[in-house]
Amino acid sequence: MLVKEIYESLNKIAPFELQEEWDNSGLLLGDMEAEAERILVTLDVTDEVIEQAIQAKADLIVSHHPLIFAPVMKINSENFITARVLKMANNNINYIAMHTNMDATGLSEVADEVLGIRRERAIEVNINQDNQKIGMGSIGKFLNDSKEVDIMLREAVVRTKSGFGLNVVKVYGNLDSMISRVAVCTGAGKSMIDECIKENCDLLITGDMSYHAALDAVSQGLNIIDAGHYGTEIMFVDLVRGFFEMNFPELKIIPSIQKEVGEYM
Numbered sequence: 001m002l003v004k005e006i007y008e009s010l011n012k013i014a015p016f017e018l019q020e021e022w023d024n025s026g027l028l029l030g031d032m033e034a035e036a037e038r039i040l041v042t043l044d045v046t047d048e049v050i051e052q053a054i055q056a057k058a059d060l061i062v063s064h065h066p067l068i069f070a071p072v073m074k075i076n077s078e079n080f081i082t083a084r085v086l087k088m089a090n091n092n093i094n095y096i097a098m099h100t101n102m103d104a105t106g107l108s109e110v111a112d113e114v115l116g117i118r119r120e121r122a123i124e125v126n127i128n129q130d131n132q133k134i135g136m137g138s139i140g141k142f143l144n145d146s147k148e149v150d151i152m153l154r155e156a157v158v159r160t161k162s163g164f165g166l167n168v169v170k171v172y173g174n175l176d177s178m179i180s181r182v183a184v185c186t187g188a189g190k191s192m193i194d195e196c197i198k199e200n201c202d203l204l205i206t207g208d209m210s211y212h213a214a215l216d217a218v219s220q221g222l223n224i225i226d227a228g229h230y231g232t233e234i235m236f237v238d239l240v241r242g243f244f245e246m247n248f249p250e251l252k253i254i255p256s257i258q259k260e261v262g263e264y265m
Contacts, residue, residue: 001251003060003094004032006039010062010098013243018126018134019101024066029085030094036060041240042256043233045095049256050084054091056254061088064107064236066097098240100136106239107186108138111232114163115184115205116143123183123192123199137185137192137206139199150180153203153223160205166231168264172214173223179203186232193217207232230260 007027019025036059042049045067053061067084077083088095104126112119122135141148142156151159154175161169182203183189183196189206190213196204197220204222207229214224237255244253 001036001248002032003027003030003034003036003096006036006060006248007032007096009247010096010240010243014098014102014105016098016101018104019099020136023100024069025097025099025101028066028068028095028097029088030060034059034092034094036094037250038252038254039244040254040256041237041244042258043230043236044258045084045088046258047080047084049258050087050093052254052257053088053093058093058254060094060096062096062098062240064097064099064102064233066099067095098236102236103137103186104135107233107236108136108184110235110239111163111184111186111205112138112140114235115159115182116163117141117182117184118143118148123185123189123195137183137189139181139183139196139201142179142182150178153177153179153225156182156203156205157225160225160227164227164231164235166227169228169231170209170226171224172209172218172226173203177202177223179223187229193222197222205232228260234260 016026038058039060040053040058042063044065045063075082117140119138119140121139123137124135126135142151153173156179157171179202181201183201185192185206188208205225207227209224209226217224241253244251
């Protein structure tokens, strides 16, 4: 199967045109006309992941976070980012990143599903060609037996840990406070706080929350559950793997061995 065909199929589920202006999703390395039969799917392109791809004889890596963000003036082994690019190129590995275009589509939908949320709108709304309100994150209501319900923050914590498969999360707010309107942003959602407050949300579930941002949010009535950047987005691997296995069973899909950086001691 051609890299171009794989790219076009991914573009249908998460159009690359939906990526943010500052993002760098798409085919970052390789040849659209190259053949790809073995695909490694990962959250990040680390040295360990590249070595796994080489050992598995992968033709293509599909990641969520782009390895290349800032402009690159030299591609050599002196910089750890360009050294990774070189290593992939030398081993004939093509590379596609699906970042904010996937945040606005597949990841947001899966997050709502696993947390049991009925979506009303995106947090940051963009309008696509079909005049559908989509964008980064989601705002909605918790569901119980398909009915919208208000729940306590402590129950929202249980739902978050269960939905994302986590042992621990960090909570800012009163565990006995009632949650009527909830916002979810996979990855880093600190920039969403003002919009969540404006939309009268009682809770934001996200990752990478700083102390002062959380302190200010709680003082304005917005509770925070920080489930971690990795914790809220590692589902990307299963999401893309499932898409390939359902639609292209002839391809060999390899889930990455990547683990979260850091651990609770």
